[in-house]
Amino acid sequence: MNIHRCHCAFIPPHVQENLARAGVEGAAVSAQVSRIPRKNRANRVKDAEEFMSLAPVGTSSREVYDSQNEWRQRVKMAREEGDSTTDDKDANNAYDYAGMVRDYYKEVLKRNSIDNANMNLILNVHYGENFNNAFWDGDEMTFGDGDGRKFVSLSRSLDVVGHELAHGVTQWEANLIYEGQCGALNEHFSDVFGSAITQYAEGQTAETADWLIGDEIMGPELRGEALRSMKDPGSAYNNRIMGKDPQPAHMRDYYTGSADNHGVHINSGILNKAFYLAAMEVGTDMAALIWYAALQKLWPTANFNDAVLIISESARLLAIDGKAPADSPQKIRAAFKEVGLPT
Template sequence: MTCHKHLNHCHCTFVPSFVLNNLAKKGVNSAQVSIHQSNATRRKRKNKDVDMTTILADHSAQQMTAKGNALRQIYDCKQEYEQRVALVQEEGGPSLDDADANYAYEYAGVVRSYFENVLNRDSIDNSGLDLILNVHYGTNYLNAFWDGDEMTFGDGDNRIFTSFAKSLDVVAHELAHGVTQFTANLIYERQPGALNEHFSDVFGTAIKQHALRQTAHEADWLIGNDIMGPSLFGESLRSMKEPGTAYDNDLLGTDPQPSHMDHYYDGSSDNYGVHINSGIFNKVFYLVSMEIGTDKATQIWYHALQNLWEDADFTDAVAVLVRSGQILTKNKYVPLGTTQTIRSAFREVGL
């Protein structure tokens, strides 16, 4: 584990706040409730994080007992806005009648296996941290989030969004925020926050492609398309191939993600654009993956993540990713010419 003076325990949500705000303006009650509850959860998290010494001590204690096998625990929130209401599934337990709990359990295992077998990482903290996942959070809650300790999934309303626990890229994306927390620890706002979101999209799509045995050329490169309910069928939340084209409809509005620095968002919404400007780096990852393959590109991005720091900006990330490409090329993990491929991709987005 990378040591930090403190951990940035971000409340990292899958659905951006501006998407929920657009839905609320259209009179979608479940969006209004979800916004209110997300704000309440953030306040609760802030109070919980006052004593960081206790949190770090708890983590260190678990490291002492870890034996390289992260265990999964699934809790049913029973439609309450509380985590860990009832433990319903533990590692090695039988399948349940609850489909959401089964999906959360299985997908957490897929994520764990990818980090272990492909990236040689022992759970999200690289020290066997147990994976805690909560399902059935609240009523018609339109989101999923990583809060610094555990994953929590809403059921959706089956109109706008369906169950978040049933989506592999949602589970992978949110657990990957934990990986970032225990490596670069990127601050969750402005360019560091956009990089934080970008790395979660990288791992989310890489794990999904790997599980489906897809090549970069076969993948759809869409994020969140499998949680879209009947009102949004055919849309997605983000497109790594063509940022800015994921959706365009009366409910959500138009996808604001830029694919080039010329259209960089410099407003204050969305923690100063963490889900918006991530599209620029998402495009770069897509371009590099199309040249060398997604798994090899992910190796470079994972190497870079371990060498970034909490307030790293886009310029810093470009330099570190290029350097990671050089190192992995020298060590024969990626093909010759990869460094030039990375530089070319960054030039294409104006970096």
């Protein structure tokens, strides 16, 4: 079995490229670094057998490292599980938000950490200089400080932490290839769980949530913008610095180009809209449970039509077990129909 470890960055490449065109200092470097997978660490999973093992591999402990503005991870330990608060606000945020993510999976979805085998959560803050991004590289999280004008530290957003750690959940479950429709599904599931975790932590509902992704990391020159809107894809931003939000909300506007790994961040908007519509009908927590059940049945090359079938079937099975409303399958299929799926 091939293990697909996506180097999944939070701020999409088309936004990074627009920042570079606008002359934002450090944007070209951020764009380049965001594309480069980190070399495998010696303690990484060696083969598929260990990767798929359910044997405990950790204690679900948090380890936050300070990169000290170097382009390296695990430079200096900043805070370990059980340590008291430090003077580093970004380290504290990463620590606290990772705990919220871990608790959500444990309490709501009955999942033991990212791999469901008590994997430790490794987080790196202050990565590089003016690095406008955050990424999951296959076994740990890394956050840039932002440039302070366009973006602030990415560790300050629960959305970001939840989104990137969800890439790890997807990696251990469906192992979706980070390309085309399966890659867009990968991004979509991260937006789903990032948003669901934020709503759960803040006591929001589908009706009261803003459904924006990344609005908390906007600096003073981009305040009021966001990276994505699950409620209204294509409306998150429109300015001279970031450009125009290219996300479609319907399959008739599906992006067919080669940029962004053939649209992994772009076409995820179609699926995000479907999840928003489903959440408005059955509630965000219930919709997230249905999507989570489906994720465990998907496979690396699954496409949009595959996902629609599996998600709808998961809703039906949960309804049979009394864990979802009886009409959940109809409401889920209706949500997908609104965005032109299945094709």
